[in-house]
Amino acid sequence: MAETKKKKRASLSSFTILLIILVALAIITVIMSAMGVEGVEGATLSGVLTAPVAGFSDALPVCLFVMILGGFLGIITETGALDAGIAALVHKLKGNELVLIPILMIIFSIGGTTYGMCEETVPFYLLLAATMVAAGFDSLTGAAVVLLGAGCGVLGSTVNPFAVGVAVDALSGVGIAVNQATIIGLGALLWIVTLAISIVFVMRYAKKVMNDKGSTFLSLQEQQDMMNEWGMKDSEAEAADGQADAPKMTGRQKASLVVFALTFVIMIVSFIPWSDLGFDGFNAGSATEEVTTTLTGEEIVTAIDDANDGATVTTIAEPVEAVSVEEVETSPAWSSFLTGVPLGGWYFDEASTWFLLMALIIGIIGGVSESRFVKAFINGAADMMSVVLIIALARSITVLMGQTGLDMWILNNAAAALNGMSAIIFAPLSFLLYVLLSFLIPSSSGMATVSMPIMGGLASQLNFSVEAMVMIYSAGNGLVNLFTPTSGAIMGGLALAKIEYSTWLKFGAKLFVVLGVVCMVILTAAMMILPGGAA
Secondary structure, three states: OHHHHHHHHHOOOHHHHHHHHHHHHHHHHHHHHHOOOOOOOOOOHHHHHHHHHHHHHHOHHHHHHHHHHHHHHHHHHHHOHHHHHHHHHHHHOOOOHHHHHHHHHHHHHHHHHHHOOOHHHHHHHHHHHHHHHHOOOOHHHHHHHHHHHHHHHHHOOOOOHHHHHHHHHHHHHOOOOOOHHHHHHHHHHHHHHHHHHHHHHHHHHHHHHHHOHHHOOOOHHHHHHHHHHHOOOHHHHHHHOOOOOOOOOOHHHHHHHHHHHHHHHHHHHHHOOHHHHOOOHHHOOOEEEEEEEEEEHHHHHHHHHHHOOOOOOOOOOOOOEEEEEEEEEEEOOHHHOOOOOOOOOOOHHHHHHHHHHHHHHHHHHOOOOHHHHHHHHHHHHHHOHHHHHHHHHHHHHHHHHHHHOHHHHHHHHHHHHHOOOOHHHHHHHHHHHHHHHHHHOOOHHHHHHHHHHHHHHHHHHOOOOHHHHHHHHHHHHHHHOOOOOOOHHHHHHHHHOOOOHHHHHHHHHHHHHHHHHHHHHHHHHHHHHOOOOOO
16 A cells, blocks of 8 residues: 555656656756756746746637536536447447447547648547457556557648648748659558558557556555446446446437537538638638728827837828728628638638537427436536636646747757768757657747748758658657657546556657657658659
C-alpha cells in the first residue's frame, strides 16, 4: 500500500508539467536576454503570470466548444442511448473486436491528411475510451486510435490547407514555386507508412491487453478511474458467461443515436475547407456585390485613431476624400442558414452553436424533461472544466514564446548553421530543427507561416528540393504533435480518457522514435533524389 502511494505522489499532473515548462522557458529567455542575445527578450514576471489568462483568451473558442461538447455528451448519456449503442456494437463484434482499430485509425488519418484534424478529435477520446473498454481493451487503446490515427494523417499531410497549404502560400509569397503533385505523393508515402506502423503497434498492444489485463500500461489509479468511468455493470458478468442476449434499445434511443452520429458527421464535413479542395457545392446560392463608399477627411481621422485605440491624435492639413470598396453579401449560401457560415467554413463558434442545437434536439427525442436536461447539461459541461483549463494553459506557452521571440531566434540561428551542408546532412538536421521548434509552436499553420520563407528559401538557395522541405516541416511538426505537452488537443484528450501524460509517453516512446527514424530516412532520400531549385 505504501508503495502504491509513493508511485501516486511521483506522478505529475498535466497542469504541473505545463507550469514547469512555462516557468523553465521564461527563465531561459531571462538568462539569454541578460547575456545580450539579440532577438530574445527576457520574460517579465507579469508576462509569466498573465500568460495563462492570455492563453485562455486566445483559446476561448476552443474552450467554449469543449464545454458545450461536455453538455451535449451529458444529454446523450442521460438518454441511455450511448451506453446501449456501445453495448450493441460490442455484442455484434464479439470475437472480432480488433477489426475496429484499423478501420477507425484509417478514418481518423483521412481527416488528418486532408484537413489537419486535431482539435476536432477531442470529443472522440471519450467515445473511443468507452468503446474500447467495452470491447475488452483499455482506455489507452481508445486514445491511441484517435491520436495516432489523426496524427499520422497530419504527419503525412497531402492536401491539408492548414499545413502544406499555408506552407506553399508562404513560399509563393517570397517567389518560390512549388510542385503540388510532388508534395501530395511524398505526403501520401509518409502517411501510409507511418499509419501502417502505428496500426500494427496499437493492435499488438490491444491484443495483449485483451488476453492479459495485467499487460496494460495504465497505473493502478488509472485502471481504477477507467473502471469507475466505463466499466461494464452487472451485464458484463452475464456476457462473459455467454448468458446475455443481444442488447435491446428503445425507439427513442435508436433515434437519439442516429442524431448523435449525424451531429459528428456534420461537424467533420463543416470543418473541411471544401473550396480550397475545389468543391463549391456548399457555397451554392451565395452572391456578393461591390459597395463603394465615399469617406470624408473627418471619418478617415476617426478610423485611424480608433485603430490605434485612441493612442494617437491624427490631423489632416487639407480637406480630403477617400473611397472605400468592400464586398457585401447579397445572398447567403444555402448551407449557411443555421450559423450564417456555409459548411466548409465553420470554426469553433459555429461548431459550438451546432452542438448546442443538437443537444436540445436529442433531449427532446430522448424524452429528457426540462429539469433533467438542465442538470445533465451543466454536469456534462462541468466535467470538461479540467480539459478546458489544460487547453488554456498549453496555449499560454505559445503566447509567452511569441512575446519573447525565442522561437524565431532558434529558427534564424539554426538556418544559418545549416547553410552550405550536403543534402544527406541538411535533411535530417532540418527535420530535428522542426521537432525542436514544434514544442514551441505546436500550431501547424503558425509554424509554416514563420518558418517556410526561411527554410524553404535556404533549400532553394542550396539547390535542394523545396517540396521535400515542405514535407520535412509537415512530418517534423506532425511527429511532435503526437506527444507534445504544449498541444491542448493532446492534453485535453488524454484528460478526457483519464490517462496521465507520463503514461502516454511510456506507451508510445518506442513508436515515436521508430516513426521519427522512418520519416528521416524517407525525407533524406527524397531530398537527395528530387530535383532542386525554384522557378
